[in-house]
Amino acid sequence: MELPAWEPRRVVAMAAVLPEGVTPPGTRGKILEAGLELFAESGFAGASIRQIAGMVGINSATLYAHYPSKGHVLAELVRIGHEEMRTRLTEAAAGTADEGAVRQLAALVRAHVLLHTDYPLLAVVTNSELHALSPELAAPSRQLRDECRRLLADVLERGIKSGEFEVDDPLLAVTAIGGLGVQVAQWFGPALGRTREQVADQYARFALRIVNAGH
Amino acid sequence: MELPAWEPRRVVAMAAVLPEGVTPPGTRGKILEAGLELFAESGFAGASIRQIAGMVGINSATLYAHYPSKGHVLAELVRIGHEEMRTRLTEAAAGTADEGAVRQLAALVRAHVLLHTDYPLLAVVTNSELHALSPELAAPSRQLRDECRRLLADVLERGIKSGEFEVDDPLLAVTAIGGLGVQVAQWFGPALGRTREQVADQYARFALRIVNAGH
Amino acid sequence: MELPAWEPRRVVAMAAVLPEGVTPPGTRGKILEAGLELFAESGFAGASIRQIAGMVGINSATLYAHYPSKGHVLAELVRIGHEEMRTRLTEAAAGTADEGAVRQLAALVRAHVLLHTDYPLLAVVTNSELHALSPELAAPSRQLRDECRRLLADVLERGIKSGEFEVDDPLLAVTAIGGLGVQVAQWFGPALGRTREQVADQYARFALRIVNAGH
Amino acid sequence: MELPAWEPRRVVAMAAVLPEGVTPPGTRGKILEAGLELFAESGFAGASIRQIAGMVGINSATLYAHYPSKGHVLAELVRIGHEEMRTRLTEAAAGTADEGAVRQLAALVRAHVLLHTDYPLLAVVTNSELHALSPELAAPSRQLRDECRRLLADVLERGIKSGEFEVDDPLLAVTAIGGLGVQVAQWFGPALGRTREQVADQYARFALRIVNAGH
DNA sequence: GATGAATGAGACTTCATTCAT
């Protein structure tokens, strides 16, 4: 097996893409995209307001006409990331509510993985920079995050109750499955030679095996 | 299922512990431990030389009598982390060389997980701050990291060849399994209510299921 | 004797009141009042154009439709303050032109004190922020100020010549008497428990004693 | 009477002199002196850290090796000023404790005036920039200030009780007398053509007249 | 009149690092 070269960077992907419809118009949106790229690459502390402004092509003071502080730029990114996650997972759960836990878990994991293949930068920032926010700025995102964890835990519980899943330690299982998707953002890219769908399907199968579905 | 409260911090663990026998004596060692704690909590860019010195109880200028730069402190931590990983994985592989791929994979995953339960701060720094190092300082660690990935990949290939494992996409499987352990560092702690052994055993089972061992 | 608590603020009074008939109508007047309050509290350098605009409820750019610069707001306040002083002192002098120097000095000091009890914020700004103006903007106010000092000096000279006053050092006397009133603006307020008239009468007596009237 | 030209500056004096024995040695002392001059001339908000550093001849960052913030420089100046005032007034009161209230009041006013002729810049900063300090930094100075006001009030009460003074409104009298000295700092200088002793003696006589001593 | 966006300058402060002692 040939292992692709591993790069000591935070993310492999490069394009700072935000979900459709959420990017504010004009300068405000450009600031958000520049912040996304720089926060993903260097972390919140490692990215400077001047770098962001420079990437946008504005004076660094102009940034403050759009966001009251560097933290607010991160907060908006983190909020967008968490809302997209909540939307996608909720839709996945809702779309399979009438089906068994197996299909619902698969749908959730697929959605989770696709979120990370589609917006790897956003996912990295969302997952690993939340700690840099003040409690007030972090609060909305924390709540969304809890909702998502709950969603996955509920499906697991449902499958266990119905006998579809066989799990020794449900908490560890939900943690492991949730972690699977998170990691995707750090290596998914065109160099991998696999489509987003292929990765999502494969990871859904991994998740089903972890819970011993079809035992 | 009750989900433990999720905290937006980089690590749950608190004690800045380094593997036995590798901590330099005296001030040099204290600097390393302080750096470990601060880099884990705030990242390389977010931690300052004065914070480190303050935690050690020395003047920030004194730090330069022990390390030539802030980057060298991180580099030593990252090197220690990678060497510990290499050592543990190599020993796990060597100790099961005469057994089947199933037992060898289990041993590798157990070792990988235990590395992250035993040195969560070091693991976080090792995994997520390597990008902050210059290529020269990062080079030794990159090589160790490749060795470890190779180790895991080889076991997988062996198991596939022997028919013990049944895997659609070996690369994704090795990636997923490797990622399992990495995540452990971010949430393992006493509040979890599980011992390191319990987590390691469980995760080893997850890995075996992912490769469909005992199909 | 119970000393009222001393507060390290520039003024005790709070209402930003301007003399009747001099406040420009509309936004222009509101800017002037906001500037008065902020310059009195924080000084010219310590108050920002945005604070002023915020207090008025307009955009900071709008301020420039009414005044060409921050300095011009201060200049107008300082001019108003000096003109009010000149008006009041001139009237006091004119109203007692036919009486003796004793009554004229009393009238002048009373007027001076009442000016400071009635417009303490304006007096503070007028007295202590003139230095922040460019020479051109400060020139008109400097002239008014000289006129007022001249007015007081003339009464003193008259009283000395007539034998009503007995003064060792006229310059020091006029300086001390002038300084008496200036200080009033910094502590006069409702908490003092004395009316403006009481303070004015008392200070007039102090002035007469300083010049040894009725020796 | 010829009135000396009045300058719209905060102080007439120029030399940034601190009381003997209180100036810290080396750079720390030079920073204090530069801060004294600039705060007196432009106020706390109007003087910049770079101006101070420039006047000392150091990089602005170096200032922070000696004082933790701009506010701490002002706080030390204000403290020195208040301590010098307390020392001088206390000595004046103590040196005349065995004499009558008349001589004690004269001694106090003389001391107060001389303080302002000797350290006019320090007096201006001490009197008019205390408001710029945070409550914590201002606290020590506020206490000293209260002590001094109490000292003057006590002498007045003593003189009233003994019949040496005849005062309608003691609070206004103590306020007026205290204000006399404060103003001195703003105009005393060589151009005045009077020595410090002459001004102090004259002002002491003014004070005694205000309280109607020798009626 | 009023505004949002923009800017160059500069505010205070912290950064990693150096060096004489």
Add this chain to the structure above:
DNA sequence: CATGAATGAAGTCTCATTCAT
């Protein structure tokens, strides 16, 4: 081995002001 003092660069953010709309 340790330090205090120093520095140039850079940090985040606010300043007064301008201009097209």
